[in-house]
Amino acid sequence: MYPFERYMRKLKSYEVQPFIEEYENINQDRNVDLLEWFEYRITELMNKGDERASKYLLYLAQAPIRRVTYYNYVRL
Numbered sequence: 001m002y003p004f005e006r007y008m009r010k011l012k013s014y015e016v017q018p019f020i021e022e023y024e025n026i027n028q029d030r031n032v033d034l035l036e037w038f039e040y041r042i043t044e045l046m047n048k049g050d051e052r053a054s055k056y057l058l059y060l061a062q063a064p065i066r067r068v069t070y071y072n073y074v075r076l
Contacts, residue, residue: 015057035063 045053
């Protein structure tokens with residue numbers, strides 16, 4: 001199973017649903033970016049030791065990191 005499929009399974013199992021509802025309540029008052037808010041919220045809960053924030057949700061919140069912007073290769 002690919003990592004993306006594992007994360008999608010987490011989303012489909014409604015592990016993220018409470019956070020989506022919390023975001024929708026917050027976003028009614030002000031314009032907040034979902035990705036930035038989700039990363040902040042999960043990191044905050046992880047630092048507090050809250051059980052709702054698993055390491056998989058933290059990985060999902062941090063999103064993929066693009067370290068390589070250009071790769072030079074040789075054609076044979």
